[in-house]
Amino acid sequence: MSTPQTSGSPGGGRRSDGLSVLRLMAGLQGLPDPLVAADELLAIDADTLAGWFAVARRAAVWLWRGSDVLADAIPVLAAAWSSPAPQAWITALREAGLESRTVVVGQADAADLACSTLTQVKASVEEELGTAEAAVAALHPADVGAALPGGSPSPSPELQHILTELTARLDELRARAMEALQSLALSLRADPRDPIESLPTVASLPNGDPGAGAGPGPRFPASGGLAPTDPSAVVSGPMTSRPTPADPGPMPIDVGNLERLRLDLQSEDDTTREMAQGVLASLTQAEQAGGVAQLLVYESADSWSQGRAAISVGDISTADNVATLVPGITSAPAQMADGLNDAAALRAEASRQSPGESTAVVAWYGYDIPLGFKGGVSTNPLAKVDSTLDALDDDNAGEGGVVLARDIDRFRQWAPVGARFTALGFSMGSTTVSSAAARGARLDDAVLMGSPGAGQGVSTADGYPHLPADHTYVIAFDQDPVTQTRTDLAATATSTLLAGPRISGADGEPFGVDPALADFGAQVVDATTNVPEVRMSLSLPGPIEVLADPVESAVVNQWLALSHHSETNYLSGRSKEAAAAVVIGHYADVPIKPGR
Amino acid sequence: MDQAADALRGDGTCEVFRSPLSDASLGPSAAGREVAAAAGRRVTEAVDDARALALRVAMAAEKIRLAAEQFERAEAGQFPRPR
Numbered sequence: 001m002s003t004p005q006t007s008g009s010p011g012g013g014r015r016s017d018g019l020s021v022l023r024l025m026a027g028l029q030g031l032p033d034p035l036v037a038a039d040e041l042l043a044i045d046a047d048t049l050a051g052w053f054a055v056a057r058r059a060a061v062w063l064w065r066g067s068d069v070l071a072d073a074i075p076v077l078a079a080a081w082s083s084p085a086p087q088a089w090i091t092a093l094r095e096a097g098l099e100s101r102t103v104v105v106g107q108a109d110a111a112d113l114a115c116s117t118l119t120q121v122k123a124s125v126e127e128e129l130g131t132a133e134a135a136v137a138a139l140h141p142a143d144v145g146a147a148l149p150g151g152s153p154s155p156s157p158e159l160q161h162i163l164t165e166l167t168a169r170l171d172e173l174r175a176r177a178m179e180a181l182q183s184l185a186l187s188l189r190a191d192p193r194d195p196i197e198s199l200p201t202v203a204s205l206p207n208g209d210p211g212a213g214a215g216p217g218p219r220f221p222a223s224g225g226l227a228p229t230d231p232s233a234v235v236s237g238p239m240t241s242r243p244t245p246a247d248p249g250p251m252p253i254d255v256g257n258l259e260r261l262r263l264d265l266q267s268e269d270d271t272t273r274e275m276a277q278g279v280l281a282s283l284t285q286a287e288q289a290g291g292v293a294q295l296l297v298y299e300s301a302d303s304w305s306q307g308r309a310a311i312s313v314g315d316i317s318t319a320d321n322v323a324t325l326v327p328g329i330t331s332a333p334a335q336m337a338d339g340l341n342d343a344a345a346l347r348a349e350a351s352r353q354s355p356g357e358s359t360a361v362v363a364w365y366g367y368d369i370p371l372g373f374k375g376g377v378s379t380n381p382l383a384k385v386d387s388t389l390d391a392l393d394d395d396n397a398g399e400g401g402v403v404l405a406r407d408i409d410r411f412r413q414w415a416p417v418g419a420r421f422t423a424l425g426f427s428m429g430s431t432t433v434s435s436a437a438a439r440g441a442r443l444d445d446a447v448l449m450g451s452p453g454a455g456q457g458v459s460t461a462d463g464y465p466h467l468p469a470d471h472t473y474v475i476a477f478d479q480d481p482v483t484q485t486r487t488d489l490a491a492t493a494t495s496t497l498l499a500g501p502r503i504s505g506a507d508g509e510p511f512g513v514d515p516a517l518a519d520f521g522a523q524v525v526d527a528t529t530n531v532p533e534v535r536m537s538l539s540l541p542g543p544i545e546v547l548a549d550p551v552e553s554a555v556v557n558q559w560l561a562l563s564h565h566s567e568t569n570y571l572s573g574r575s576k577e578a579a580a581a582v583v584i585g586h587y588a589d590v591p592i593k594p595g596r
Numbered sequence: 597m598d599q600a601a602d603a604l605r606g607d608g609t610c611e612v613f614r615s616p617l618s619d620a621s622l623g624p625s626a627a628g629r630e631v632a633a634a635a636g637r638r639v640t641e642a643v644d645d646a647r648a649l650a651l652r653v654a655m656a657a658e659k660i661r662l663a664a665e666q667f668e669r670a671e672a673g674q675f676p677r678p679r
Contacts, residue, residue, distance in 0.1 A: 041623070043620075045617070048617060049621070055639050055642075055643065063604065065604075069603050070600045077660070090653075097649050181622060184631050193644070193645050193648070199652065468619055
């Protein structure tokens with residue numbers, strides 16, 4: 001194999017003369033740069049992947065040795081104890097160890113296979129580049145020069161053939177690499193902890209009596225349960241592990257919030273009490289949907305504020321994945337029913353796609369949501385005016401982003417180390433999520449749904465300090481008018497009319513850049529609206545028809561188009577599947593299309 | 597069973613394994629990013645898994661030892677028999 005000259009660019013990039021000619025030629029013909037594809041494949045670090053799975057093999061050996069030694073203990077226990085319980089217990093431990101080892105070994109084998117394929121692919125890429133380089137070098141210099149800018153518009157057939165062959169071979173090699181990675185991704189979706197985590201705890205062996213009750217049983221539910229009609233019951237909220245008479249177990253993570261809620265339920269302030277009653281009803285709804293409901297945030301409402309609340313559907317303290325769902329305008333903590341339904345639907349979809357993992361979805365009503373009084377408690381008239389004006393720009397989303405970033409930090413303290421965190425925002429909630437990411441929220445992924453904009457100061461998805469652009473997903477239905485530029489125009493016009501000229505950001509749009517634009521650089525999800533598209537044409541009698549008809553039709557159709565702009569619509573069908581795949585990190589299952 | 601717990605703990609050190617894979621280690625494709633993230637998690641979980649089983653085996657051993665001691669004491673007449 002000949003070895004082309006390289007410049008030592010990252011990823012093994014090659015810049016030899018012959019290959020540069022091919023690159024230029026591809027560019028002139030509007031074809032993808034073959035060297036970019038080659039560099040991407042050469043940059044795959046298969047050796048590090050293989051080395052990392054050597055650690056998994058060590059763990060597999062520990063599991064095998066331990067299980068093997070346990071096998072020796074079983075006949076001894078059978079001989080020593082008349083009760084079958086100790087023997088059954090140790091047998092269950094051994095089988096769980098072996099089962100877990102099978103998963104680990106299977107994944108290590110899959111990783112070895114993938115690494116082997118990837119290494120072969122990289123070698124083949126080197127070879128193809130060398131072959132192409134040598135073929136270009138063998139051509140007559142005049143043929144090569146003709147392919148350069150200013151040369152002949154039709155390069156020599158030989159050179160064209162070299163470019164076509166190289167591109168085709170690199171495409172094949174890329175397909176092989178992707179197949180290997182996708183196969184490994186599928187293998188890695190099995191959780192090696194499942195066999196051991198599904199064992200009953202050792203506490204089911206009563207003290208001093210190994211002859212009783214050692215058989216496997218259902219895991220103890222994490223929730224202590226709530227009695228919706230009894231305010232005093234809320235202090236007993238969800239527990240994070242099994243309580244026993246001797247050991248009451250760890251304190252519920254939401255005990256402080258539940259205590260505040262309990263006090264507010266007895267408040268003499270109507271606004272405070274109504275909000276608390278709404279939150280209590282929401283907790284009950286969430287518990288019914290998820291088995292465990294946790295009140296992660298609670299701040300009282302008053303005559304100026306709707307308060308704050310966040311409820312987790314599912315136990316955050318044991319979750320593999322934690323999704324935080326941020327609603328849009330007119331939502332309020334006192335009325336979280338729709339948001340909790342969407343949270344439960346998202347959680348169910350995540351569980352369907354990854355049955356072995358647990359997911360908690362937090363309905364986060366934690367920012368000053370514009371027009372919150374529409375669905376929430378009644379605040380004073382001045383607060384309502386203020387809240388109405390808040391809907392016309394992203395100020396509340398910007399401030400909410402700071403609060404969201406802080407709350408996610410707290411959620412991380414309650415969740416297991418290594419839990420994946422995703423924030424999903426709808427409408428103004430998406431602007432809030434974007435603002436949180438821009439302020440350094442520690443997220444693995446973000447999903448912006450039905451977004452009016454990414455917020456001031458965020459011009460591209462590269463602007464998030466801890467969130468890579470390719471971990472920012474955007475779902476924007478083409479039929480949704482809120483994701484179109486006219487929303488900004490309408491908001492600007494209304495805002496100017498009501499509150500005078502506003503100093504906008506650099507982009508001059510009150511909600512910032514449309515994140516679905518190709519230039520924004522996020523991953524745009526290929527999903528369509530779940531609401532049937534209906535258009536109406538009005539027919540008015542008399543001579544005004546010619547003028548009024550188009551205007552009336554446009555207004556009606558704009559109103560109809562708003563039916564596409566709902567959180568439930570975005571968390572239905574394919575878009576829900578895509579959002580759930582992001583939540584559980586199954587990126588390969590997320591359909592992507594070019595941005596606008 | 598104590599030996600089994602030792603074997604499951606591995607070399608017995610408190611070595612902490614951190615994934616050397618970054619988000620871009622396996623390229624920019626969705627599959628590459630998914631594998632990088634999942635591999636980082638799964639290998640760590642495999643180690644945690646063995647140690648979690650070691651803990652369960654050790655606890656079970658302790659329970660059985662305690663029960664055996666109580667039987668021995670009962671047989672030795674150290675506990676009053678019920679009337």
